[in-house]
Amino acid sequence: MHKNGNNPYEPMPMRIARAYYESNDRSLKTFELVFEREADCKRFFEAYNPGQFCQLSIFGKGEAPFGIASAAWEGEFVRFTVQKMGTFTQAIHRMKAGDPIGMRGPLGNGFPLDEWGGKNLVVIGGGCAFSTLYALTKHIQHPSNRATYNELCVIYGARNSGLCMYKSDIQSWYGREDLQIHQAVDVPEEGWLHHVGYVPDVVKEVAPSPENAVAVVCGPPIMTKFTLPVLTDLGFAPETIFTSLEKRMKCGVGKCGRCNIGPEYICKDGPVFSQAELQALPADI
Amino acid sequence: MKQVQIEKNALPELIQRWAQSAQVVAPVKKESYTAFEVITSPEEIELERAHNTRYPLKALFLPQSEVLFRYHNGEYLPAEAQDSTRVIFGARPCDARALTLLDTVFEEEGSHDPYWKTRRAAASVVGIGCDQPCESCFCTTVGSGPFDRSGLDVLVTPVDGKYALEAVTEKGQTLLANLPELSASEQKQVEEIQQRAASQMKAAFDPAGVRDKLYAIFESEYWKQVQQSCLGCGVCTFLCPTCFCFDIVDETQRGERVRNWDTCMFSVYSLEASGHNPRPSRLERTRQRLMHKYAYWLDHIDQIGCTGCGRCVRYCPVGLDIREMIRRAQAWEEA
Numbered sequence: 001m002h003k004n005g006n007n008p009y010e011p012m013p014m015r016i017a018r019a020y021y022e023s024n025d026r027s028l029k030t031f032e033l034v035f036e037r038e039a040d041c042k043r044f045f046e047a048y049n050p051g052q053f054c055q056l057s058i059f060g061k062g063e064a065p066f067g068i069a070s071a072a073w074e075g076e077f078v079r080f081t082v083q084k085m086g087t088f089t090q091a092i093h094r095m096k097a098g099d100p101i102g103m104r105g106p107l108g109n110g111f112p113l114d115e116w117g118g119k120n121l122v123v124i125g126g127g128c129a130f131s132t133l134y135a136l137t138k139h140i141q142h143p144s145n146r147a148t149y150n151e152l153c154v155i156y157g158a159r160n161s162g163l164c165m166y167k168s169d170i171q172s173w174y175g176r177e178d179l180q181i182h183q184a185v186d187v188p189e190e191g192w193l194h195h196v197g198y199v200p201d202v203v204k205e206v207a208p209s210p211e212n213a214v215a216v217v218c219g220p221p222i223m224t225k226f227t228l229p230v231l232t233d234l235g236f237a238p239e240t241i242f243t244s245l246e247k248r249m250k251c252g253v254g255k256c257g258r259c260n261i262g263p264e265y266i267c268k269d270g271p272v273f274s275q276a277e278l279q280a281l282p283a284d285i
Numbered sequence: 286m287k288q289v290q291i292e293k294n295a296l297p298e299l300i301q302r303w304a305q306s307a308q309v310v311a312p313v314k315k316e317s318y319t320a321f322e323v324i325t326s327p328e329e330i331e332l333e334r335a336h337n338t339r340y341p342l343k344a345l346f347l348p349q350s351e352v353l354f355r356y357h358n359g360e361y362l363p364a365e366a367q368d369s370t371r372v373i374f375g376a377r378p379c380d381a382r383a384l385t386l387l388d389t390v391f392e393e394e395g396s397h398d399p400y401w402k403t404r405r406a407a408a409s410v411v412g413i414g415c416d417q418p419c420e421s422c423f424c425t426t427v428g429s430g431p432f433d434r435s436g437l438d439v440l441v442t443p444v445d446g447k448y449a450l451e452a453v454t455e456k457g458q459t460l461l462a463n464l465p466e467l468s469a470s471e472q473k474q475v476e477e478i479q480q481r482a483a484s485q486m487k488a489a490f491d492p493a494g495v496r497d498k499l500y501a502i503f504e505s506e507y508w509k510q511v512q513q514s515c516l517g518c519g520v521c522t523f524l525c526p527t528c529f530c531f532d533i534v535d536e537t538q539r540g541e542r543v544r545n546w547d548t549c550m551f552s553v554y555s556l557e558a559s560g561h562n563p564r565p566s567r568l569e570r571t572r573q574r575l576m577h578k579y580a581y582w583l584d585h586i587d588q589i590g591c592t593g594c595g596r597c598v599r600y601c602p603v604g605l606d607i608r609e610m611i612r613r614a615q616a617w618e619e620a
Contacts, residue, residue: 006397006399007354007363007399008396008397008398008399009353009354009533009542009544010354010361010363011361013361059356059359059535059540059542060356060535060537060540061535062533062534062535062542063533064558085558085559086558088558089558100359102361221561246557247555247557247563248554248555248556248557248558250531250532250533251531251533253396254390254393254396255390255391255396255398255529255531256530256531256532256533256544256547257529257530257531257547257549258530258547258549258554258555260573260577260581261563262576262580262581262584263580263581263584263585268396282500282503282576283503283504284563284564284569284573285563
């Protein structure tokens with residue numbers, strides 16, 4: 001009935017090109033998906049903006065939303081890091097390279113990169129919510145994008161070093177001159193050379209300047225809750241603090257109704273909001 | 286637009302004419318209620334009951350359960366197009382108006398729902414105005430009326446032994462081709478009937494300021510009080526002509542991805558995989574339902590997301606009345 005492209009519920013056929021565990025405890029697994037149809041690939045990368053998400057789809061298991069963890073320039077694949085939580089994520093964790101999978105997206109607004117040109121960026125992430133921030137950082141790192149932005153400071157915390165994602169790549173960021181990286185684990189660990197403590201405390205310690213800067217915060221709700229006041233104390237205005245929200249989403253295109261906060265749908269109007277926008281919404285998070 | 290007329294006993298003939306080129310869907314009598322069904326003969330139509338059908342008109346465009354697509358051996362198989370031409374006869378104006386509200390969701394600029402759109406394009410809606418509104422009706426309070434034309438292709442007004450039929454759209458004009466026109470005096474009579482019906486309806490509350498008041502009391506004790514007797518059964522949302530929430534699930538044995546009506550009144554509706562639930566109790570869920578209709582819809586399209594059909598009032602098993610809830614909200618003052 002519907003040609004592909006005008007039915008928002010039809011998943012694009014994809015194939016898992018790579019699948020590997022991201023954490024020592026095997027709770028996080030990363031998947032790199034490639035397109036089965038050239039037209040889908042073209043359309044995806046024409047639309048994709050870091051901060052967006054996709055609905056991954058397994059026939060017989062349903063769908064679930066995941067943030068995109070790759071930048072467009074990395075290649076014609078789409079990366080996701082999935083934490084094993086419920087029935088869908090258990091099913092996807094059993095999948096391996098070569099397996100077919102469905103995908104709908106990119107969905108949502110993504111980060112307002114056009115507004116961030118010429119600014120210092122402070123990227124603050126915690127746990128597996130760092131995935132879209134990883135995409136953002138990768139996007140900015142590309143030589144043709146890098147000059148658009150000023151200084152880049154990345155603060156990334158995990159509960160322990162075993163849960164740190166994208167390890168070898170992030171390790172290589174320490175030698176780079178185009179960004180500052182601060183990694184943290186919650187409690188002291190033998191051999192850990194970086195920060196120790198919760199993300200809000202690390203932000204306090206690093207104390208990024210609010211001068212001509214924007215801050216992006218993605219993490220578990222408790223981390224976000226305690227990081228926002230730290231940024232406010234440092235002098236960041238609500239219009240310069242951004243966060244990405246998650247809610248249970250089904251359609252991903254603003255039809256099924258369940259992901260609203262006040263009049264805003266997380267899937268369609270978000271998932272990225274400024275703190276100023278969130279302050280104007282009722283407390284329904 | 287053009288007004289025509291038929292004798293009441295000529296209705297079957299007109300319906301048969303429509304049935305030559307379309308499925309005719311109309312209210313038929315069930316045990317203790319009426320329901321929209323495809324009719325095979327005009328005698329099946331049940332118009333005498335003043336009450337609306339139990340299921341709202343939306344069910345004909347957003348079915349309670351609908352196959353989005355099928356899958357077999359990992360292959361995507363499109364669902365059959367639901368594009369049969371339909372004439373829906375006997376819709377009430379509140380239900381038809383609700384379709385225009387839902388159009389703003391399902392036919393949103395740049396984001397169409399193909400299932401909804403296909404059904405809408407293939408249907409004509411012939412509505413019957415309500416010359417005897419029910420006790421639970423409050424369409425005039427929420428910006429509609431017993432002869433509201435929005436969402437209708439034809440509006441029918443019962444006049445003595447006749448039906449006056451007004452074509453509201455081009456689709457409607459096609460349905461009414463070659464029927465005798467209404468005289469000027471009869472037309473005046475029709476207008477009087479329409480005005481009288483509207484004037485008979487008392488205002489249930491003053492809609493001005495409802496949105497702002499609900500926002501103002503978002504964190505108040507009001508919600509705790511107003512939700513006390515609610516069972517969380519969700520009937521108010523399932524039978525609501527403007528509620529559109531759905532869930533998407535895979536029917537594994539049939540190999541189908543299906544969407545089913547869902548309701549914000551259930552806790553699993555918003556429960557996340559992490560265990561977090563942004564609306565953990567009936568308080569938040571009742572608040573969501575009321576605020577969606579009387580605040581968020583206004584934010585989106587500046588119209589109340591309720592057409593005053595009164596189903597939630599009639600079918601609530603514990604007698605919760607949305608009109609009373611709004612009145613209480615308006616009268617609420619922080620202690």
